[in-house]
Amino acid sequence: SAVISQKPSRDICQRGTSLTIQCQVDSQVTMMFWYRQQPGQSLTLIATANQGSEATYESGFVIDKFPISRPNLTFSTLTVSNMSPEDSSIYLCSVELARGGYGYTFGSGTRLTVV
Amino acid sequence: AQSVSQHNHHVILSEAASLELGCNYSYGGTVNLFWYVQYPGQHLQLLLKYFSGDPLVKGIKGFEAEFIKSKFSFNLRKPSVQWSDTAEYFCAVNADNNNDMRFGAGTRLTVKP
Numbered sequence: 492s493a494v495i496s497q498k499p500s501r502d503i504c505q506r507g508t509s510l511t512i513q514c515q516v517d518s519q520v521t522m523m524f525w526y527r528q529q530p531g532q533s534l535t536l537i538a539t540a541n542q543g544s545e546a547t548y549e550s551g552f553v554i555d556k557f558p559i560s561r562p563n564l565t566f567s568t569l570t571v572s573n574m575s576p577e578d579s580s581i582y583l584c585s586v587e588l589a590r591g592g593y594g595y596t597f598g599s600g601t602r603l604t605v606v
Numbered sequence: 607a608q609s610v611s612q613h614n615h616h617v618i619l620s621e622a623a624s625l626e627l628g629c630n631y632s633y634g635g636t637v638n639l640f641w642y643v644q645y646p647g648q649h650l651q652l653l654l655k656y657f658s659g660d661p662l663v664k665g666i667k668g669f670e671a672e673f674i675k676s677k678f679s680f681n682l683r684k685p686s687v688q689w690s691d692t693a694e695y696f697c698a699v700n701a702d703n704n705n706d707m708r709f710g711a712g713t714r715l716t717v718k719p
Contacts, residue, residue: 524649528700534642536649585650597709 493518497584497598504574504605511570512601514584519564522587525557528600529580537582540567574605609633610699612710619687620718627682627713629671629697638700639680641671644712645693653695656680667691689719 496515504510514523525537537557538546546559560568571578584598613628631637641653654665661673671682680697697710 526650534640534650534652534698539649587646596712 493596495598501602506575509572511568514567516565516586520586523567524585525569526583527580576605579605610708610710612697612713614713616714618716622686625684625687629680630678631699640698641682642696643693687717689717692717
């Protein structure tokens with residue numbers, strides 16, 4: 492199965508700044524998903540990123556706040572912009588393997604604390 | 607740090623068969639436990655979660671899971687599966703004191719009509 496390298500694993504950031512999270516996969520994948528888990532809650536999907544097209548954002552998430560890049564089939568970034576303490580969460584990327592059907596795996600997550 | 611083991615990589619059942627997917631975790635402290643489902647081409651959906659209280663948790667689509675603390679287990683069950691339950695299922699653990707989230711490797715369920 493695919494291996495995902497997600498970084499940074501954690502960061503503490505000042506409010507008003509931005510952080511870019513990277514997700515690198517060791518094989519080509521079609522779909523990549525970005526999730527957020529706020530403290531004490533389950534995962535929430537932020538957006539779905541397909542290579543060569545704009546990311547599709549879920550209700551409550553906008554591109555200006557969470558810009559996503561998907562330059563190729565093995566890499567994606569999520570930026571958390573103009574951060575506030577409410578953005579303190581775990582951010583996870585997940586990929587669907589290019590072979591289609593089943594096969595999903597997750598990055599190890601980025602724990603973000605905004606102070 | 608906590609870790610999660612899902613015992614079955616791929617389960618194949620006929621419709622109306624009963625389902626039990628195993629999930630064990632390793633962590634000595636308080637945990638929150640989740641089961642997610644992912645259908646092909648779709649994102650994760652939460653099936654059920656356990657935070658505290660009754661260890662038998664009922665979720666959507668007829669799924670339930672039982673938290674057995676002494677066995678560090680949180681197995682997912684459904685008495686009668688349907689073809690539409692064909693999907694990948696993930697167990698996840700969130701340690702209560704540090705908010706790290708860990709997923710199991712997933713179990714692919716195929717239900718034959």
